[in-house]
Amino acid sequence: MALTPRIAIDAMGGDVGVRVMLAGAAMARHKHDGLRFILVGDEERIKAALDNHPNLRAASDIIHTDGVVSGEDKPSQALRKAKSTSMGLAIDAVKRGDAGGAVSAGNTGALMAMAKLALRTMPGIDRPALAALLPTLGDNDVVMLDLGANTECDATNLTQFAVMGAAYARTAMGLERPRVALLNIGTEELKGTDEIRDAAALLRGAEGLPMQFAGFIEGDKLSRGDVDVIVHDGFSGNIALKTIEGTARFVTDLLRRAFTSSTRSKIGFLISRPATELLRHHLDPNNHNGAVFLGLNGVVLKSHGSADAKGVANCVHLCAELIEKDITRQVTEDLANFRRGDAA
Amino acid sequence: MALTPRIAIDAMGGDVGVRVMLAGAAMARHKHDGLRFILVGDEERIKAALDNHPNLRAASDIIHTDGVVSGEDKPSQALRKAKSTSMGLAIDAVKRGDAGGAVSAGNTGALMAMAKLALRTMPGIDRPALAALLPTLGDNDVVMLDLGANTECDATNLTQFAVMGAAYARTAMGLERPRVALLNIGTEELKGTDEIRDAAALLRGAEGLPMQFAGFIEGDKLSRGDVDVIVHDGFSGNIALKTIEGTARFVTDLLRRAFTSSTRSKIGFLISRPATELLRHHLDPNNHNGAVFLGLNGVVLKSHGSADAKGVANCVHLCAELIEKDITRQVTEDLANFRRGDAA
Numbered sequence: 022m023a024l025t026p027r028i029a030i031d032a033m034g035g036d037v038g039v040r041v042m043l044a045g046a047a048m049a050r051h052k053h054d055g056l057r058f059i060l061v062g063d064e065e066r067i068k069a070a071l072d073n074h075p076n077l078r079a080a081s082d083i084i085h086t087d088g089v090v091s092g093e094d095k096p097s098q099a100l101r102k103a104k105s106t107s108m109g110l111a112i113d114a115v116k117r118g119d120a121g122g123a124v125s126a127g128n129t130g131a132l133m134a135m136a137k138l139a140l141r142t143m144p145g146i147d148r149p150a151l152a153a154l155l156p157t158l159g160d161n162d163v164v165m166l167d168l169g170a171n172t173e174c175d176a177t178n179l180t181q182f183a184v185m186g187a188a189y190a191r192t193a194m195g196l197e198r199p200r201v202a203l204l205n206i207g208t209e210e211l212k213g214t215d216e217i218r219d220a221a222a223l224l225r226g227a228e229g230l231p232m233q234f235a236g237f238i239e240g241d242k243l244s245r246g247d248v249d250v251i252v253h254d255g256f257s258g259n260i261a262l263k264t265i266e267g268t269a270r271f272v273t274d275l276l277r278r279a280f281t282s283s284t285r286s287k288i289g290f291l292i293s294r295p296a297t298e299l300l301r302h303h304l305d306p307n308n309h310n311g312a313v314f315l316g317l318n319g320v321v322l323k324s325h326g327s328a329d330a331k332g333v334a335n336c337v338h339l340c341a342e343l344i345e346k347d348i349t350r351q352v353t354e355d356l357a358n359f360r361r362g363d364a365a
Numbered sequence: 366m367a368l369t370p371r372i373a374i375d376a377m378g379g380d381v382g383v384r385v386m387l388a389g390a391a392m393a394r395h396k397h398d399g400l401r402f403i404l405v406g407d408e409e410r411i412k413a414a415l416d417n418h419p420n421l422r423a424a425s426d427i428i429h430t431d432g433v434v435s436g437e438d439k440p441s442q443a444l445r446k447a448k449s450t451s452m453g454l455a456i457d458a459v460k461r462g463d464a465g466g467a468v469s470a471g472n473t474g475a476l477m478a479m480a481k482l483a484l485r486t487m488p489g490i491d492r493p494a495l496a497a498l499l500p501t502l503g504d505n506d507v508v509m510l511d512l513g514a515n516t517e518c519d520a521t522n523l524t525q526f527a528v529m530g531a532a533y534a535r536t537a538m539g540l541e542r543p544r545v546a547l548l549n550i551g552t553e554e555l556k557g558t559d560e561i562r563d564a565a566a567l568l569r570g571a572e573g574l575p576m577q578f579a580g581f582i583e584g585d586k587l588s589r590g591d592v593d594v595i596v597h598d599g600f601s602g603n604i605a606l607k608t609i610e611g612t613a614r615f616v617t618d619l620l621r622r623a624f625t626s627s628t629r630s631k632i633g634f635l636i637s638r639p640a641t642e643l644l645r646h647h648l649d650p651n652n653h654n655g656a657v658f659l660g661l662n663g664v665v666l667k668s669h670g671s672a673d674a675k676g677v678a679n680c681v682h683l684c685a686e687l688i689e690k691d692i693t694r695q696v697t698e699d700l701a702n703f704r705r706g707d708a709a
Contacts, residue, residue, distance in 0.1 A: 206603040240607030244615040259550040260601050261608050263584030268612035271588040279640035286640035293633025296623035
């Protein structure tokens with residue numbers, strides 16, 4: 022492709038600080054040497070961190086600011102600092118067209134509020150949805166959305182999330198007609214809340230969409246790989262995603278305890294190290310780092326606050342891919358088609 | 366104690382049938398030889414199954430009926446068959462005082478509807494809540510409620526669940542002042558829905574309750590053992606519980622794949638077998654089988670539809686314990702104290 026993506030990095034966000042953000046960007050550039058960057062934050066600290074990454078330095082411009090959005094800032098407080106913070110200026114670079122997308126590890130609520138104000142939502146979209154990829158037992162990951170941006174959702178919100186999630190699965194995973202399901206407490210048509218049942222009726226009735234509506238999915242099937250996109254309100258999504266994280270950690274903690282419970286088990290553990298390393302790799306959240314706000318006129322990704330350099334690199338890589346594949350145009354077109362089908 | 370619990374068993378419910386239900390009851394009686402039973406269902410099949418369990422036969426009466434509640438029956442359909450089905454007659458034995466409690470592996474919605482109609486809810490309780498025990502990394506299990514009986518809940522429902530869940534933790538786990546938390550999408554006071562925030566305010570303001578209110582808990586902390594009771598509406602609870610089940614299976618499936626990925630790993634697996642068996646035991650849902658309806662004037666337990674004999678035995682055992690410790694009186698008293706405190 023002709024595009025060489027340029028990505029604005031909020032160098033100050035997250036628990037991890039400048040060095041990890043820049044190490045991640047450098048790592049991403051090693052794999053994809055067309056990448057260019059705008060690094061936003063404290064110039065002195067950025068320059069110091071760049072000393073270790075000449076390859077990144079050569080491909081980067083710096084926008085200096087002292088201001089940061091803290092983890093405690095409410096969205097309304099953050100908005101007042103939009104023009105003076107690393108997060109706000111990274112998004113502004115996308116708005117001005119200087120960057121194709123932005124990556125921040127900062128405060129999620131502030132990031133959404135700023136991105137929404139600066140980039141505006143697509144026609145007909147009230148609030149953007151936050152979508153992430155999760156590992157499955159199947160051939161590809163699964164897209165889950167919304168993950169926290171919208172606590173309560175009506176049927177229209179949920180159907181829009183379905184359309185946007187399918188567009189994301191087509192773009193990021195190359196699927197022609199992603200299988201889309203609504204998270205619910207049973208698979209029968211009568212189960213769940215009015216909002217979910219109404220959304221299912223709308224999706225069942227929609228024609229010509231580049232997706233297959235697969236009905237309802239329950240919490241015990243999320244990681245099975247039977248569907249490609251799982252749609253839920255931000256409350257249920259937060260519960261499901263965090264429960265996945267917590268349970269995976271719970272099981273691996275139990276496994277660690279079991280392996281250290283006897284000398285024999287310790288020996289077995291040493292021998293089967295490659296197997297447990299494979300498991301650890303598969304479950305490492307850094308390998309799936311990077312959640313994207315869908316429904317905005319621009320590409321903004323949230324990197325997990327505690328991601329390491331490899332995690333940041335994955336998020337930057339995903340950002341580059343979504344810019345190259347023009348996710349914004351894809352989502353806009355699919356939403357327009359859906360509205361036309363709905364009106365017809 | 367003077368009481369020798371007598372338990373009504375719905376011998377026909379669940380995916381598993383008469384033989385597993387009776388094998389489970391027999392197993393429970395081997396551990397607790399004071400137990401007596403009323404076995405409800407097809408007399409011929411019950412008698413045939415009892416041939417393998419003379420110990421159980423000696424302690425059991427049989428109530429014959431041909432009628433069964435199917436997995437597809439809606440609660441309203443099941444209610445019309447209350448007097449003619451094994452589920453309905455098992456509950457009826459509790460109502461008449463012939464049994465101290467009932468165990469069924471049948472249709473959960475039907476079981477709740479029948480139990481509610483026959484036994485009535487406690488004063489001030491609209492609908493009973495379904496509570497289960499889950500394993501944790503801590504010293505004891507955690508009580509989770511509600512698990513599916515009430516899709517949407519207001520703040521009053523949630524506070525009642527908290528009081529009932531604490532009574533359950535005191536009774537079943539012998540804790541003096543259980544730590545109770547509300548499931549939410551963050552720990553700050555402003556997070557979540559109005560219902561959850563209002564319930565938190567009510568619980569923070571309540572005094573003299575035999576529990577400690579621990580605020581909000583997120584999905585990634587459910588299995589940590591930091592709290593003893595986790596309260597949620599039936600929708601969120603269903604999502605969380607099933608996501609725990611699904612993720613535990615996902616991780617163990619990945620582990621199995623990893624262990625069979627090379628000869629070396631297979632050897633390591635054989636050597637560390639005792640460790641993985643320990644893990645399997647810890648995660649086996651049969652070890653935590655048995656969910657109780659709280660808020661009813663009587664003890665009714667739901668055994669998982671696919672539990673094996675060991676699982677049924679655990680459920681029967683829990684039922685006996687709750688009868689012996691008079692859970693119904695405990696919950697009734699705690700609710701009355703809570704209302705008095707609330708009115709004061």
